[in-house]
Amino acid sequence: MQDHIKNFADAGIAVYALSYDEPDALADYASGHGVTFPLLSDPNSEIIERFGILNTLTDPDDHPWYGIPFPGSYVVDEGGTIIDKFFESSFMLRPSADQLLRAALGEAVEQPRAERTAGASEDVTFDVSFDGQMLNAGVVRDLVVKLNVPQGFHLYGEPVPDGMVATSVEIDDQVGLVVNAPRLPPTSPLTLAGTGETLQVFDGDVEIRIPIAHMTRGVTEDDAGNLVIAVTGTIRWQSCDVHTCQLPRHEPFALSIPAARHNSPRGKDANFSEHFAKMSSRRLPANE
Amino acid sequence: MSQAEHDPSPYAVKHESGMWEDKFGGLGPFKPGSGPRQDPFGEFPTGPAIGEQLPDIVAMSHTGSEVDVHADRSGRRAVVVFYRSAVW
Numbered sequence: 001m002q003d004h005i006k007n008f009a010d011a012g013i014a015v016y017a018l019s020y021d022e023p024d025a026l027a028d029y030a031s032g033h034g035v036t037f038p039l040l041s042d043p044n045s046e047i048i049e050r051f052g053i054l055n056t057l058t059d060p061d062d063h064p065w066y067g068i069p070f071p072g073s074y075v076v077d078e079g080g081t082i083i084d085k086f087f088e089s090s091f092m093l094r095p096s097a098d099q100l101l102r103a104a105l106g107e108a109v110e111q112p113r114a115e116r117t118a119g120a121s122e123d124v125t126f127d128v129s130f131d132g133q134m135l136n137a138g139v140v141r142d143l144v145v146k147l148n149v150p151q152g153f154h155l156y157g158e159p160v161p162d163g164m165v166a167t168s169v170e171i172d173d174q175v176g177l178v179v180n181a182p183r184l185p186p187t188s189p190l191t192l193a194g195t196g197e198t199l200q201v202f203d204g205d206v207e208i209r210i211p212i213a214h215m216t217r218g219v220t221e222d223d224a225g226n227l228v229i230a231v232t233g234t235i236r237w238q239s240c241d242v243h244t245c246q247l248p249r250h251e252p253f254a255l256s257i258p259a260a261r262h263n264s265p266r267g268k269d270a271n272f273s274e275h276f277a278k279m280s281s282r283r284l285p286a287n288e
Numbered sequence: 289m290s291q292a293e294h295d296p297s298p299y300a301v302k303h304e305s306g307m308w309e310d311k312f313g314g315l316g317p318f319k320p321g322s323g324p325r326q327d328p329f330g331e332f333p334t335g336p337a338i339g340e341q342l343p344d345i346v347a348m349s350h351t352g353s354e355v356d357v358h359a360d361r362s363g364r365r366a367v368v369v370f371y372r373s374a375v376w
Contacts (some may be wrong), residue, residue, distance in 0.1 A: 001369065007351065014361040017369040018347065026350035029374035037373065039357050040347040047345055051335040053370060069370040070332055076342045076366050080358055088332040092316065100367045275375045 002035050003100075004097035013104045020045050025275040032269045043282065045069075053087075075103040088140070091211050093178065096141045098132060106112040123150045123246070124239050126237035128253045135229060135259045137216045142178065142209040143255070145166040145169050145235055147202070155237045156203035160200060164238055165248035169208050171233040176218025180211040192242065219261045229259040255269075342368065 001017065008015050018040040019026070026039040040047075045067040048054050052070040060066050072087030073095055084103035086095040123145055131142040147167070149155055160166035172181045185207060187200035214229050222228045231254070238248040269275075302308055305313040336343060345357040345368065357368065 008367065012364055013368070014364045014366040014367065016345070016355070016357055016360075017371060018345065019371050019373050021374045023348045023350060025375050027352070030350040035350070038360070039350040040345065040355060041349065042347055047347060048370065050343060051331050051370070053335040054333075056333075064376075068372040070334065071371050072334055073367055073369045074336070074342055076361075076368070078363050078365055080342050082336055082338050082340055082342050084340060085334060087332075089332045094348075094371065100369075104365050104367055218337060269375070272375065279373075279375060 001097055002033060002037070004101070005037055007097070007101055009103070011101065011105055013101070016040055018042055019046060020048065020069075020279075022275065022278060025271075025279075028270040028275070060283075064282075066126065066283065073100055086140070088180075090178070092138055092215060093140055094138060095211075096132065096139050097275065099140065099142065099211070114158060118134075123153060123249075124148065124155070124249070126235055126251060126253075128235075128255060130255060132229075133258065135212070135214060135257050137214060137260060140178075140211045140213040142183075143171070143212050143231060143233075145208040145210070147206040147235070147237065149203050149206060149239060151204075152241050153239045154190060154199075154241075155201045155206065155239055157184065157200040157202055159200065161197070164240075164245065165236055166236045167202055167206065167208070169210055169233060169235050171210060171212065171231060174218055176214050177229065177231065178213040178215070180213075183209045183211070214259060216261050221258045222256060227261055228256045229258050231255045231257060237264045256272065 001015065005015060015037040017037065020042050021029075021039075022043050023041045026041055030037065042048055045054060048067070048069040049267070051069070053072065055068045055070050056065045058068065068091060070087055071094060074082050075084040077083045086099060086103070088094070089205055126148070127146040128148075129144050131144050135141055147155065155167045156164050158166050167184070169182050171177070185202065187202055188197050190196045190201045212231065219227050219229050232252065233250060234250050234252050236250045237250065239246045303315065305315075308319045309315055333349075342358070345355075347355060349355045357366065
């Protein structure tokens, strides 16, 4: 995060990070890593509990792990309203700074793209790309599917009318690849003149983002000896105008994304043993 | 959700380093399927919803001063990250 803090500062966005660590442990971390934004201390997990995000997978007797949150981030606007959030069930995953910055800006953060694949099917064109240059272990980044729907046509969102096919992107299961729920743009209502039925549709440029991550399994070498993770999947849609619908389409795609195999190396910070011992004992009953 | 409801991971592999590898290849100090390494695919709490006001956060910071997030950001947009620990 610190590597990207200038981008947030330049955009006028404040950054805070909260954990159940003691202030002195945070101070050692901040000085060891050159952190310039506030690291907030919630040693009794009171704020974490008040937010309702206490990680319930750890047992209250499971010191020192008990008290951590489900990892996640909130993005708030000028008035303090939450405009987006990113949460993970696994404590090992974290969103990329780009995802947070994009959400805070409410606009696209243009990135050099690692690879893209594109095609056209009848009237609708599509483009699949990876948002970023590299997928490091444990960092969540987006696979981006863009559909261009010609004027006068629309694609269906959920809920889909009987017999029609909703727009979706499915990533094929593979060991080592973590795939989160796709983030679709909002639909707009379209009322049919004949029946008066109102449908939820996409039109124009439709951008679907699928957050993905890997934890090193599944990373392979390509023919040139570069480390990559191969991602395959299928895009489904059905395009219609107000009179007729085309046949449903399903278009497979494959992307080879540059990947780093290792988990980010994490050295021990100053006074690690003391901080860890304190963390381990702080919730024990006094006479235990 | 009780601990017993979770299946132990079939991918639990112990490395020479003493670290345990999970099905995604992630290495951690405890066995996959136990404690925070369980996999609650599906429902898990993510706190206040989009569209709600971010609840107040007033906490000590690493500099030893108290920070009130809403006051400190003074009208700026903000990102608030909840993470596991700066120690481990």
